[in-house]
Amino acid sequence: xxxxxxxxxxxxxxxxxxxxxxxxxxxxxxxxxxxxxxxxxxxxxxxxxxxxxxxxxxxxxxxxxxxxxxxxxxxxxxxxxxxxxxxxxxxxxxxxxxxxxxxxxxxxxxxxxxxxxxxxxxxxxxxxxxxxxxxxxxxxxxxxxxxxxxxxxxxxxxxxxxxxxxxxxxxxxxxxxxxxxxxxxxxxxxxxxxxxxxxxxxxxxxxxxxxxxxxxxxxxxxxxxxxxxxxxxxxxxxxxxxxxxxxxxxxxxxxxxxxxxxxxxxxxxxxxxx
DNA sequence: AACCAGGGAAGAT
DNA sequence: ATCTTCCATGGT
Numbered sequence: 001x002x003x004x005x006x007x008x009x010x011x012x013x014x015x016x017x018x019x020x021x022x023x024x025x026x027x028x029x030x031x032x033x034x035x036x037x038x039x040x041x042x043x044x045x046x047x048x049x050x051x052x053x054x055x056x057x058x059x060x061x062x063x064x065x066x067x068x069x070x071x072x073x074x075x076x077x078x079x080x081x082x083x084x085x086x087x088x089x090x091x092x093x094x095x096x097x098x099x100x101x102x103x104x105x106x107x108x109x110x111x112x113x114x115x116x117x118x119x120x121x122x123x124x125x126x127x128x129x130x131x132x133x134x135x136x137x138x139x140x141x142x143x144x145x146x147x148x149x150x151x152x153x154x155x156x157x158x159x160x161x162x163x164x165x166x167x168x169x170x171x172x173x174x175x176x177x178x179x180x181x182x183x184x185x186x187x188x189x190x191x192x193x194x195x196x197x198x199x200x201x202x203x204x205x206x207x208x209x210x211x212x213x214x215x216x217x218x219x220x221x222x223x224x225x226x227x228x229x230x231x232x233x234x235x236x237x238x239x240x241x242x243x244x245x246x247x248x249x250x251x252x253x254x255x256x257x258x259x260x261x262x263x264x265x266x267x268x269x270x271x272x273x274x
Numbered sequence: 275a276a277c278c279a280g281g282g283a284a285g286a287t
Numbered sequence: 288a289t290c291t292t293c294c295a296t297g298g299t
Contacts, residue, residue, distance in 0.1 A: 117294040119283060164280030169296075205296050227294065243295095 001071050008057040008066060015075035016055055017097020018048045024098050024267040025226075026215045028111055028124045029131075029144070041068055042104050043136055043143030070099050070218075078260050085254055087236050091264035094271070098263050100218060105183050107144045108216030113169050113203035115211070122162070129161040150174045169203025176201060186213070191221035191251075191258075206247070220259035223250045228269045229262065 002009050010016050018037050022030050029040040036049040046059035046068075059065050066072070079096060082088045110130075115123050127144075134145035134153065153174065158167035177183065181201070186194045191213055198209040210224035223229070225247050233246045240246065254261035 113296090116296055117279095118281085119294075122280095122282065159280090162280080165278095166280080166296085203296065207295060 001066075003062055003066075006058055006060055006062060008059075008062060008069075008071070010055040010057070010071070011053065013050075013053075013055065013097070015079075015097060016069070016099065017095075018050055018055065020095045020097045020267060021069070021099050021101065023271075024095065024263045025120075025270070026101055026211075026263070027103065028115075028120070028127050038141075040141060041101075041144075042107060043138055044068075045138070045141060067102050070102055073099075075099060078257060082254070082257055082261055082264070085261065087232070088261065088264065091261075091268040095264050095267040098267060100220075100259060100263060101215065102218055103215050104144070105186070105212070105216035106147060106177075108212045109173065109177075109183065109198075109201065109204070110144075110150070110170065112208045112211045112215075113173060113201075114163060114166055116166065116169075116203060116205070116208050118166075126162050133157075133161060147174065147177055151178050166203060172202035173204070186217055191219045194219060195222060206244070210247075214259040214262070218259075221251065221256050223247050223254070223258045223262050225250070226266070228266050232265050232269050 001011075022037060022039070027039070031038055036047050039046050039048060041064075044059070044061045044064050046057050046061070046065045049056045049058070057065055057069065079092050083092055111123070111127055114126050114130075131142040131144055134149045135142040136145075136149075151174065153171065155167050155171040158170045163170055186197060189197060191210075194213050194217070195206060195209045198204050198212055199206065204212070207224050207226060210222040213219040213222045214224060225233075225243050229250070230241075230243070230246065233250070234240070237246075237249065250262070251258045
């Protein structure tokens with residue numbers, strides 16, 4: 001990786017594929033424009049362009065996006081450790097350019113409450129309306145609203161932006177955060193403790209908690225079990241419907257690299273649907 | 275334990 | 288073309 005002016009240049013394309021990174025289920029605020037991707041996080045944005053020999057990330061906040069794209073972590077090491085574990089060979093061959101983004105914990109909490117029992121295009125649309133209504137105008141896009149900006153929203157507001165029956169979850173959770181529920185103590189917890197702790201928020205069950213922990217706190221000892229992971233598990237492991245057992249067995253299998261394994265498996269299964 | 279609560283995509287008929 | 292299912296969580 002090198003940095004020139006307002007551009008990060010990445011030459012190791014083996015562990016950086018922007019399509020894979022954006023489409024493995026961890027982020028909702030991005031779109032493709034011709035040969036480049038526009039990506040948004042809080043009030044920041046960047047443009048990612050892939051060339052034959054390099055990727056360029058253009059932004060006025062270079063430091064933010066070095067961390068955001070997790071560029072100081074060695075994914076070769078992670079893949080080498082995982083490749084010998086069950087079903088990782090095909091998944092890593094297919095999606096070896098995946099990285100786990102370092103996203104903002106508050107943005108992840110709100111976004112993944114919206115994600116529950118929902119599909120990606122609709123999740124993206126709800127979040128866009130949320131930003132447009134309450135977020136700072138940053139010129140050609142809107143920032144993700146701050147907690148303070150969200151404090152004016154009532155349940156009807158969340159219904160208006162199309163959140164459906166999640167409206168009351170969002171309202172309740174914002175209220176709890178405004179009242180001082182601490183989302184930073186999670187950093188000091190194990191995945192297991194943090195999963196329980198986040199379930200104190202309305203609309204956050206075990207799966208949503210794991211997504212928040214993996215994408216908002218980079219906790220890799222969790223395993224979000226969604227419908228695609230259930231398919232993987234039933235096909236390759238045991239034909240069971242017990243989600244808790246699946247999660248425990250998968251974490252038992254992939255240990256402290258569970259979060260990475262989940263992303264490789266999710267992307268592999270969701271893209272191939274086989 | 276079994277059901278329902280937006281809404282829209284995907285699957286089934 | 289139209290009907291049914293699916294999706295995570297919380298509440299009944």
